[in-house]
Amino acid sequence: MSEVHASRRARLRERCAAAGTSAALVSRPANIRYLAGWAPPGAALLLAPGGDVLVHPRPTAAAPHDGEPPRDLRRVVLEGTDGDPVVAAADLVRELGADSLAVEEHHLTVVRHRAVASVAPGVRLAGLGRAVEQLRLVKDDEEIAALRVAAEITDQALGELLESILVGRTERHLALELERRLVDHGADGPAFATCVGTGPHSGAPRHVPTDRRVEEGDFLTVCLGADYHGYRCEVGRTFVIGSAPADWQVELYDVVFAAQRAAREALAPGVACRDVDRAARQVLERAGLCEAAAASTGHGVGLEIDEDPRITPSAMGKLDACVPVTIEPGVHFPGRGGVRIDDTLVVRPVADGGPELLTITTKELLAL
Amino acid sequence: MSEVHASRRARLRERCAAAGTSAALVSRPANIRYLAGWAPPGAALLLAPGGDVLVHPRPTAAAPHDGEPPRDLRRVVLEGTDGDPVVAAADLVRELGADSLAVEEHHLTVVRHRAVASVAPGVRLAGLGRAVEQLRLVKDDEEIAALRVAAEITDQALGELLESILVGRTERHLALELERRLVDHGADGPAFATCVGTGPHSGAPRHVPTDRRVEEGDFLTVCLGADYHGYRCEVGRTFVIGSAPADWQVELYDVVFAAQRAAREALAPGVACRDVDRAARQVLERAGLCEAAAASTGHGVGLEIDEDPRITPSAMGKLDACVPVTIEPGVHFPGRGGVRIDDTLVVRPVADGGPELLTITTKELLAL
Structure with missing residues (x-):
């Protein structure tokens, strides 16, 4: 994998050069994981003309899903509890041949940003913006393969729950049992x-x-997902408890299901994210459920469970091929309940068969 | 409880006035919880001459331990997914009669800080520093009572684990079982x-x-804690699996136990935090275990599991009465293992009987 990470770093370096900065300091954990394959807690990654450096506290014995320490990357390990790796990395900027430094202003606090400036006097600080998040949007085959396994594990855990007796059990216990089953089936x-x-x-x-x-x-709504090798997916289903659903339950379910299908079918490269949201929202509006509808229809998934793109009424931007997203419209009436149906899919062109559904648990309204 | 929160806000307002700012914007969740009794995700709390306002997104159905929406506090609920409550709160500063605003620069990112400045032109921005964290250091009777319950739950969960068969079970399963038991016994x-x-x-x-x-x-180290009404405690124990521990295990355990006792006995109002660390560290050093010792001996607990004060070699400041802390020295040899013993205690003067031990699970070396 290390060539993959090196080539991701090369792409980020190109973006920085195009923006006129000679070095970049990455602090957001998922971004470090993406660029280095490994992100021990508190790490900072410096990309500079004189070489890339991962600065981090001495890591504790860690689980396998934290990835492997990169071999092709210089590492500086801080001892003790007091040094901030971001500041220690900034301290290396000059000796690594840079006179300007782009930092993640959406992640660094004001206090840390000030500390970075103070150890790098004479270095011009700039904003890296969400450059790494943008690189992360479109997934490669290995990333999608990890998401597929995560979805498979998630479906298995949910499927087993459906075979057990649910009446009388608490929400908390069901949630803990689902999490245990995720781990049983190989989730990290x-x-x-x-x-x-x-x-x-x-x-x-x-x-x-x-x-x-x-x-x-009762209606019972369950939403869960596995983390597999750092990649996170999501499935959500709503069931009815008892022998047969009431009429209002069937009606509500059918509307949310139609809204979810409409949004799924709207997924294609080049489509505006807000149009996917609108596809679901229009179905809910026609049924008079606009007020009770969730504010968001979906979001990207990957190294974080809630990442770009946003699928909301005011979202900017368009979908690309190989972008995994959730489609999860829901309706909720306080005091009464509601329905939510949630899948993880990968955007694909029609020529490739359209959106790839990763979470395949049935969306029929099951009475359990 | 609402008078408690109002009086905490009054104290913060006094601090701001003394520092020459007329309003404060609190964004760190545990700080909001402390000042308002309730912190829905993403909330911001504004204290201003014209009144206090809690700005937050419409909250989802929440668990009881999230506290109660405050009745004595004006609330502004943001709809949709796009507005930042911190920015919306800053937008109210002028109409609430303030011309200067202290913000939590150790929590706000550079991007959010900039957005605050842009909606409040002409308002002088200052740093609130860790003023709320300082107020949170010394706990009142109700806070300590919540920690006592959290510790009791934690001891119960751990005690039950010790009665079950451990050989052959995985670390993950034991961790999940402990978390289930915490909830069974009333943890949030x-x-x-x-x-x-x-x-x-x-x-x-x-x-x-x-x-x-x-x-x-094997040595088996377990570290867990309950969250009860927002208050978090911690216990850690190391056991031996089998009929009798090996000599090296007994020796190592005895040294860590002596180090932990030395630090516990050093706890008293007015003692420097670093001296508590030193008390434990000297015992480990005399046994030649300095290199393998953990970087930190303990930390404060409360609304966060890892809060001020720090008990480390370079910590500043002294202990006060009614400050709950962990004492958790440990020794670890990569590839071989080690020992960690962790308690939550409340600092008390000698006249009141000295430190109050909240986690009472035995610290004998048990062979399980």
């Missing part, structure tokens, strides 16, 4: 805090599981 | 990612659990 961990909402909590985005127990007649 | 969640390290991973600080299975003869 959950991609995000598993969300289980039942009855009045169903359909709520990012609901934090409570001690409420699953009851007959 | 784990206070931090549970750390289970066995064999060569034992004693390593912040070890991320792997698929390694517990074997006969």
Whole structure:
């Protein structure tokens, strides 16, 4: 993998050169992981004319999914608890032949930025913007392969839950069980805090599981995902508990399902992100559910569970091929509940068969 | 509780006035929770002459431990996904009668700080420093009561684990089981990612659990803690797996235990934090374990699991009464393992009986 990371760093270096800065200091963990293949907590990555350097505290014994320390990259290991690797990296800028430095102003705090400036007097500081996030948007084959495995694990964990008895169990216990199953099936961990909402909590985005127990007649919304080799996916489903759903449940479910399908079908290279959002939102609006609809229809996934692009009404930009996104419209009525249906897909041109669905758990309304 | 929060805000307002700023914008979640009793994700809290305002996105259905929306505080709820509450709060500064604003420069990124400045032209921006963190150092009776419950839950979860069969189980499964037990006993969640390290991973600080299975003869280090009503504690123990520990295990354990006791006994109001660190470190040095010792001996706990004060060789400042801290010296040899013993205690004067031990799980070397 190290050539992959070296070539990513070369692309970033080109962007910096084009913007007129001779060095870049990357501090956001997912960006470091992308460029170096390894991001021990607190690390900073410096790209400079005299060579690239990864500065980090002495790492603790780590899990395999943290990646491997890069062999082709100079490393500086800080001892003790007091040095900031970002500042230590900035301290190397001059000796590595740079007189200007682009930093991640959307990640560095004001205090750290000031500390960087003070150890690099005479070095012109500039903003790197979201250059690394932009490089991360379009995934290569290996990244998509990791996402496929993450989705497979996620589907397995969810599938097993559906075979067990749910009535009487609390949201928290179901969430913990799902996370255990993710790990059983080979996940390095959950991609995000598993969300289980039942009855009045169903359909709520990012609901934090409570001690409420699953009851007959409830909607049950479950949202989970695996982290596999750093890559994170997401699946969300809503079920009915009991022998048969009520009419209002079937009606609500059908609308959200139609909205989700419309957004999935809108996914194609060149399509504006906001148009994908609109495809889902129009279906909900026609059913009079506009007020109860979630603010966001989806987002990119990769080394972070919530990354660019945004699929929202005000999102800028267009989709590209090989961009993995979630499509997760939802409707929630406070005190009553709702429905959420969430898939991870990869944007593909029609010639390649259209969007690739990674999470294949059924979207029929199951009565459990 | 709302008078408690109002009086905390009054104290912060006094500090700002003394520093010559008329308003404060708090963005760090634990600081908002401390001052308002409730911190929905992404919130910002503005204290201004014309009144205090909590600005936040519409919150999702949340778990009880997120606290209650404050009744005595004006709230502004942002809809959609795009507005930054920090910026929206800064936008209110002038109409609330302030011409200067102190912000948390150690929390705000450069980009957000710039956005604050641009919506508040003519308002002088200053640094709030770690003023709220300083207020949070000394805990009141209710805060300590919450920590006591958190510690009790943590001891229960750990005690149950010790009664089960450990050989053959993986670090990950033991960590997940401990987290489930924490919730079973009433925790709102784990206070931090549970750390289970066995064999060569034992004693390593912040070890991320792997698929390694517990074997006969291993050292097993477990570190966990409950979050109860937002307050977080920590316990860490090292055990031996099998009928009897080896001589080297007993020797190593005895040294770390002596170091931990020395640091616990050094805890008193007015003692320099670095002297507490030194008390533990000298014991390890005399045994020739200086190189293998952890960089930090402990830290404060409260609304965050790792907060001020620091108990490290270079820490500044002295301890006060009613400050809860961890004492957690450890020794780790890469490839071989080690020992870590970790308690949460509250600093108390000798007249009150000295340090109050919250985590009471035995520190005998158990063979399990």
